[in-house]
Amino acid sequence: MPFPKPAHKRPLKSVWFAGLVAVLLLGFCSLAATMLMELRSEAWSRANTGADNLLAALSQDIERNIELYNLSLQSVIDGLQLPELPTLRPAVRQAVLFDGASTAKYLGAILILNEKGDVVEDSGSVPPRSDNFSDRDYFKIQMVRPDVGLYISAPFRRRLTGPGDLVVALSRRLTRPNGSFAGAVVGTLRLDYFKALFDHLSLGKRDAVNLFSADGLVIMRSPYDEAQIGQDLSRTANVQRFMTAQRGRFTGVSAVDKVRRVYTFTHIGTLPLMLDVALSEEDVFAAWRDRAAVIGFALMALCGMAASLAVLFAREMQRSTRAERDAQASEVQYRLLADHATDVIVRLEPDMTRGYVSPASRTVLGYAPEELAGHQPHEIAHPDDWPGVASLIDEARVTHSNFEAIYRLRHKDGHQVWVEARYSIVGEGGGFIVVMRDISKRKQAEQKLEAAHAELTRLATTDGLTGLANRRCFDEALEREWRRAERDGSSLSLLLLDVDRFKLFNDRYGHQEGDACLRAVAQAVAACTGRPADLVARYGGEELVLLLPGTEGDGAAVLAERARAAIEALRLTHEGNLGQGGVVTASIGVASILPSMVTHGGINSPEGLVVAADEALYEAKRCGRNRVVEKSGMPTAAVAPRPADEEARLEALAAYQVTGAAAPAESLDRVARLAAALLGTSIGFVSLVERDEQLLVGRHGLELERTNRDASFCAHAVLGEEPLIIPDALADARFAANPFVLDEPRIRFYAGAPLRSPLGGHNLGVLCVADTIARQSLNAMQRGLLTDLAALAVADLESRRLEAAGDHATLD
Structure with missing residues (x-):
């Protein structure tokens, strides 16, 4: 009769098991607590990221639109500096002054006020409206503070459009050459712009967005409340924090509705404006609290189930017998067979023949188990796939490890079946339990997905209009x-x-x-x-x-x-x-x-x-x-070749010279001066290219009257139909040794548009701008402007030619 094993080992085993259960329960609780903290942090981070993105988008939109209007005001100030402005007719003067002004749905007219606040120019009316705005803060502050720059006023209602029209004014100072106050340029922006911008936002019921002036006045808020527009909140704790930092984030209680919110704020660029996005703290963590309740309930249920299972398992351990231990060796081989009855289960003997095949082989491969038993797997494996599987088998035998492989097997009717096989090594002899699952449908889906991905890749690199590759490709x-x-x-x-x-x-x-x-x-x-x-x-x-x-x-x-x-x-x-x-x-x-x-x-x-x-x-x-x-x-010769139509061109030029129309004129000086001003260069001139010389008939910033043709830039420009642009003459082989580059006037930048005459379409000369510093090439708009001014110079020459011809006809 065999002796029983000592009884003290069972309690010791139970103690170890109880300790393991306790560690698992503690692990569950720790994991849940960690998850809850991460979820809370994620909710906080997601809310702040959303607020940052919203704040960036709003501030960028506001800064861009106000900066456009600011540039419009500056354009008017620059236009007032033109010396010929007072000589222009009112309608032309208005067009010149307000040509660069932005127009949009929410922008009002731009007014020019003199030092007394009277309207002297009006973008919306010729003659300007009769009114005085010396009582407005946007006029007063420009008068007393020369350094204020762009000023944005408190919200007010315009006199001209009725009580329902809330606006803010934007103004800039006009200064005389001696530094004294000359007046102001002012325009208005309707608050409906900010309201429309904020109305498109998707906010929670207790969230808010506020726009303040730099001194704490409410300019706009969402949700909208007209009674709060213009209120001074500079003494409230939240707004004081806005005013003392460029940007930031904090949690505080609203002074308006007492709701606790997370405030994310920033000052908008260099503008005297502050913007904040305020998210209700309760709403930020609402979803997290609901999820925490669910997780807590699930954790309690899980712990209860774990404790119950632990008790049941402990009792089962106490009832275990020696027979269960004896059956453990065979259980390793056959547990997978019982757990995966719907998959094909195969026992491979050490010689790689099938010792057992489950009945599922009929469904998956079309073979009865007895047809496969006693044969080796490679007989129905795809020849391209099996060498890789055989290599994994050899490696598993050396390392005594399990592995998975995906390969094709031949169905009894001849078609290929994709299987996912899990090889579990059994014992020391090198045999395997193999569980194979049919994944043919999954492979088909993957192939379709790959084809769709390839098609998307093709579409992403193809131009939809022409069918050619696109810019990205x-x-x-x-x-x-x-x-x-x-x-x-x-x-x-x-x-x-x-x-x-x-x-x-x-x-x-x-x-x-x-x-x-x-x-x-x-x-x-x-x-x-x-x-x-x-x-x-x-x-x-x-x-x-x-x-x-x-x-x-x-x-x-x-x-x-x-x-x-x-x-x-x-x-x-x-x-x-x-x-x-x-x-x-x-x-x-x-x-x-x-x-x-x-x-x-x-x-x-x-x-x-x-x-x-x-x-x-x-x-x-x-x-x-x-x-x-x-x-x-491209041309590199310093001396420009003669045009193919040179004689005809000179004959057309002579038609202007004999009538005196090709003589220097103040009107052409104005064209040269205007070209230089509009393109920002120090030199502008109108040249006529003669046989051996070029004659400067209109000049600005240049004292020359004639130059040698072979040394002139214009001899090159007159050869083409479009402007010739030389960003840096020292970097261009044609002009690096040119005397006008190396000596006075030391030209580095040059751009010239040909003067195309209506007499045969010949180029008489060139309208040029030049500078003593290298510059970027002209863009398309600037090239078009230079071409238009060249046409204006041609029109002046042609007008004087026709006028002179008429006088001669009268004398005859």
């Missing part, structure tokens, strides 16, 4: 190909293409025809490339770009000419492009580099390659459009 490809060219020492070329006078095409034929035109041009250009590595993309608007890896300048120029000819061959009617035969054409700029070169030809970045192609494109458009210009082929 081009930027990524340019960066990638630049790195490849640097690594491999290969060449890289870029073509930048712009449809000529496309705005006129849209204006004449409409945007739908414009879209059709762009699609046709895109298809024609794409058909000119044949290599998979070449990329044609829409760069923006009517601009296309071609990226040509491994292509040098000569090859890129050939392809560019092929693309230009293909576009012209479309013969798409374009009556706004009569200079090119009345059909759609394009100008193309070409830039190429060999990144292995030390200097890259002055190009040392992907962005620099785009800039170089853009410069070549502008030169193509300046020289007449419908042509290809290479960056490396």
Whole structure:
């Protein structure tokens, strides 16, 4: 009869189990407490992040709109400095003064007040309204404080529009040259702007947004209460905290409705305004409290269940017998078989033959268990998948570890079944219990998801109008190909293409025809490339770009000419492009580099390659459009060539000279002065390019009357149709040694628009602006302004020519 085991081991085992249960319960409680604290912190962080984002969006909108209005006031002040302003007619003077003023739904008229507060100019009325505003705070403060800058008044009701129109005034001081007070420029902003801005916010019932002046006056709040507008809350604790810090966050009780809120506040840029977002503290943590109650209840239930299970398990342990311990060895092998009866369960013997196959094999693989038993798995495994599984089996036998694998098995009817198999090593002999689950449907879903992802990726890199690659795709490809060219020492070329006078095409034929035109041009250009590595993309608007890896300048120029000819061959009617035969054409700029070169030809970045192609494109458009210009082929000679129509051009110029219309004139001096003022340069002049000299017939900031033609900038500018722009003459090979650059007047920046005469369309000369410091190139708006002023100078010359011709006819 076997001796029983000592009885003292059972209580010791129970003590260990009770301690484990206690540790688990303590762990549950600690985990729940940690989770609750994290959830509370998350709720607090989420509320503060939302408040920060809302505060940033509101302050940015308010700062941008008020700054636009401030710039409008400053534009009026700058306009008052023009010396010819008093000589203009009232309507013209109003147009000049208020041309730069912003107009929007909530902005009122801009008034110019003299030192007595009388209205002297009015953006909304000619003649100006008769009124005096010397009693207003926005006028008084400008009179007594020269340093106040932009002043934003307290809310008030305008005299002219009735009691329901609440506004704030924005004013700036007018100062005489001796520093004395000359008056003020003032405009109004309706508080409806702030109300509309705040009404679009999604706030809780007890949340609030407030806008204060720098001295604590309420300008606007949400929820809106008209009775609170204009109230002085500067003595309240919350507003005092706003006033003493640039930005911050704190919790406090509202002085208005006594609700405890979390205040996030900031001063709006440099404006005398303060903005706060106040979230109800109770609402911030409301969801957290509900969740905490649920978690607490669940924790109590979990602890109760754990304690009950612990008691039951302890009793079961006490009733366990020696037979249960003897059966433990076999339980390791067969527990999975009982737990996973719906999956295919296989016992692999050490020789890798199947010792047991569960009945689920009929459903999953179409085989009866006896058809698979005694055979090896690789017989029905996919040949591409099994070597990887076999390697995992060998590794598991060495490390005595379990593993999972996904592979394909051949169904009895021939199709492939995807299975997810979990291999559990059993015993020391190297056998396995394998549980296999059919995941074919999941794999199909994954494949569909991958296909959808690929389609989304394609859409994200394709231009919806032309079907070409979009700007994002081009930027990524340019960066990638630049790195490849640097690594491999290969060449890289870029073509930048712009449809000529496309705005006129849209204006004449409409945007739908414009879209059709762009699609046709895109298809024609794409058909000119044949290599998979070449990329044609829409760069923006009517601009296309071609990226040509491994292509040098000569090859890129050939392809560019092929693309230009293909576009012209479309013969798409374009009556706004009569200079090119009345059909759609394009100008193309070409830039190429060999990144292995030390200097890259002055190009040392992907962005620099785009800039170089853009410069070549502008030169193509300046020289007449419908042509290809290479960056490396742009003019470098110091002496400009003579135009092809030189004799006809000189003959047209003579028509002005014989009538005296080409003589220097005050009216042309004004044009030169206006061009310099509008473009911010120190020099402006109107030149007529003669056979050997250039004559300055209008001047500002320059004493010269004649110069040698070969040394003149204008001899180059007169060759093109668009303005010639030289940001830095010392960096341009044509002008680096020019005497007007090295000596007085030491020109560094130059921009000149040709004076195109109606007599045969010849360029008589150039309207120029220049400066003694290098500057950025002119933008499209500035180039258009310079071209318009050149047309004004031509109109002046033509008017004087016709007037002189009429006088001669009268004398005859």
